[in-house]
Amino acid sequence: MTAYVLSDCWTMTRRELAHWARQPVRLLVGLVFPVMILLMFGYLIGGGRGVPGDYVDYLVPGIFALTMAFGLEGTMIAVTQDLNKGVVDRFRSMPMADGAVLVGRSAADMLQSAIGLAVLLAVAAALGWRAHGSAGGFLGAVGLLLLFRFAMLWIGIHLALVAGKPETVQAVQILVWPVGFLSNAFAASESMPGWLGAVVQWNPMSHTATAVRDLFGGPGGEPGHVWAAVAWPLALLAVFFPLAVRRFARLSR
Amino acid sequence: MADTAITVEGARKRYGEKKALDGLDLHVSRGTVHGVLGPNGAGKTTLVRILSTLVRPDAGRIGVAGHDVVTEAREVRFRIGLLGQHAALDEELDGRQNLEMFGRLYHLGARHARVRADELLSRFGLADTGRKPVRTYSGGMRRRLDLAASLITDPEVLFLDEPTTGLDPRGRAEVWASVRSLVGGGTTVLLTTQYLEEADQLADRVSVVDRGRVVADGTPEELKSRLGGDRIDVVVRDAGRLDAVAALMRAGSAGVSADVSANVLADVSVDADRRLLSAPVTDRMAALARVVRALEEAGIEAEDVALRRPTLDEVFLHLTDRDDRTKEAAA
Numbered sequence A: 001m002t003a004y005v006l007s008d009c010w011t012m013t014r015r016e017l018a019h020w021a022r023q024p025v026r027l028l029v030g031l032v033f034p035v036m037i038l039l040m041f042g043y044l045i046g047g048g049r050g051v052p053g054d055y056v057d058y059l060v061p062g063i064f065a066l067t068m069a070f071g072l073e074g075t076m077i078a079v080t081q082d083l084n085k086g087v088v089d090r091f092r093s094m095p096m097a098d099g100a101v102l103v104g105r106s107a108a109d110m111l112q113s114a115i116g117l118a119v120l121l122a123v124a125a126a127l128g129w130r131a132h133g134s135a136g137g138f139l140g141a142v143g144l145l146l147l148f149r150f151a152m153l154w155i156g157i158h159l160a161l162v163a164g165k166p167e168t169v170q171a172v173q174i175l176v177w178p179v180g181f182l183s184n185a186f187a188a189s190e191s192m193p194g195w196l197g198a199v200v201q202w203n204p205m206s207h208t209a210t211a212v213r214d215l216f217g218g219p220g221g222e223p224g225h226v227w228a229a230v231a232w233p234l235a236l237l238a239v240f241f242p243l244a245v246r247r248f249a250r251l252s253r
Numbered sequence B: 001m002a003d004t005a006i007t008v009e010g011a012r013k014r015y016g017e018k019k020a021l022d023g024l025d026l027h028v029s030r031g032t033v034h035g036v037l038g039p040n041g042a043g044k045t046t047l048v049r050i051l052s053t054l055v056r057p058d059a060g061r062i063g064v065a066g067h068d069v070v071t072e073a074r075e076v077r078f079r080i081g082l083l084g085q086h087a088a089l090d091e092e093l094d095g096r097q098n099l100e101m102f103g104r105l106y107h108l109g110a111r112h113a114r115v116r117a118d119e120l121l122s123r124f125g126l127a128d129t130g131r132k133p134v135r136t137y138s139g140g141m142r143r144r145l146d147l148a149a150s151l152i153t154d155p156e157v158l159f160l161d162e163p164t165t166g167l168d169p170r171g172r173a174e175v176w177a178s179v180r181s182l183v184g185g186g187t188t189v190l191l192t193t194q195y196l197e198e199a200d201q202l203a204d205r206v207s208v209v210d211r212g213r214v215v216a217d218g219t220p221e222e223l224k225s226r227l228g229g230d231r232i233d234v235v236v237r238d239a240g241r242l243d244a245v246a247a248l249m250r251a252g253s254a255g256v257s258a259d260v261s262a263n264v265l266a267d268v269s270v271d272a273d274r275r276l277l278s279a280p281v282t283d284r285m286a287a288l289a290r291v292v293r294a295l296e297e298a299g300i301e302a303e304d305v306a307l308r309r310p311t312l313d314e315v316f317l318h319l320t321d322r323d324d325r326t327k328e329a330a331a
């Protein structure tokens, strides 16, 4: 039984990889977008408010976290498109594990995010950004970013299942921006008016960004945030993963 | 029970105000082909989706291959194949990738899934499609691949929702041949169709469905005879004489009035385009003799005079035509 769950998930992951092989351009486009954001905010707009130390050192981890958050939208679009395909009917009429279709999607998206993060790290390094912490801290930071992405991914899947229509996708696409920017990705929360600072501090993405800054040994990091950066994504996953799997199993039933 | 592959009792499903299924009953014996005939919106697809565990019924007891579709969906899924109304394939992958993927999901194992995919590709004439994605397939190729996908595990029960809609005559004949060979192997098939010829060709029994209910069922022969048996058709050479012939057919002849029922053709319908007159008959030979004699006496040339059974088309239209039914109810 468990073996079947794993094999079904692997089969569905292979399906996503086969799609990449058919359309490599799509994968590339997904990688270019975060690089553009990094270049735009780091070098065109410049200078964040109330930021201690070098702004690029402050900004780069923030952009990493922001990219992970924006992944929600990509996942939601992909799942929405997938659900409108006839092949989902065949999957659902077969004795496969309940969440396998979704797990396949999440595995592919995680792989794409990992590649995307590697590209971002390389671009940032080329622009002069350096991680100052230990190797362990570096891996920990990458781990926290991917964990955050994983939580965003399952929120995206759940949103697609609950409200997967082109109109709602558009609404989420627009809403993701303020949520992404109501964080400390670009500016320190201390520099913001009281209520805004409170919202920003509360935003799970801010915890991830702060913890990652700390682990990279750059400015704006605070050690205490690592636990929040682990706990928040896990809590979100504990809610949205089972909801999404259940929702998929009951889809249109 | 053991010889019943599909049991549907009082199936109901509504979408908002619309009753897609309104207390539908159906029993299909193992190893037979059951045709479900109905006009657009009758509820055929809803029925197939409920039977294949995709949609949950609001009410009713529904069993497939001995298992309940709601409480034992997984057991049902191991035993069915589904060819939906629309292609259920991954359009970006090629035919072999699709079949292999489905084979793995049926837990055939990687090697067996590959062998099975090759077998089915050659059986359905798709062996030389190479790496072309399904997106580029013709309608017929897509339908055949979809059918192949529904047969990966040799299902006990196979659902075909309008399997030949949109296919050319050759494609249709191919699908028919596949269905026949499957039934030879003991598979139970439930097939929905709007083509009466298809039901006539393939089905052992037919249920005519309208507005979410079965309005008639039986063998194709039974259904045909239920519509008042035989008819006489007269095709005249000169369209101008249609009315005259209709009058002759209706009139009866004074000489043989003793057998009124055989001779009066009360319900003559006229199809001017085809220069065709048609009427139901009870006594076949007497009616034929009288019509031929009457035409001869009146000196009217006929191209064709023939007795025939009603087509399933006529049965279908008769049973599902709304105006017809309200007329009958009023009478």
Ligand SMILES: Nc1ncnc2c1ncn2[C@@H]1O[C@H](COP(=O)(O)OP(=O)(O)OP(=O)(O)O)[C@@H](O)[C@H]1O
Binding pocket: B015, B018, B019, B020, B038, B039, B040, B041, B042, B043, B044, B045, B046, B047, B085
């Ligand atoms: N998901 C749905 N949401 C709303 N209404 C639906 C849905 N599915 C079916 N219906 C309605 O239920 C009725 C039966 O539909 P169904 O698709 O079962 O008919 P059908 O016999 O398959 O028709 P067709 O020959 O056109 O395929 C129709 O009136 C249809 O509009």
Ligand SMILES: [Mg+2]
Binding pocket: B044, B045, B046, B085, B161
């Ligand atoms: Mg239909």
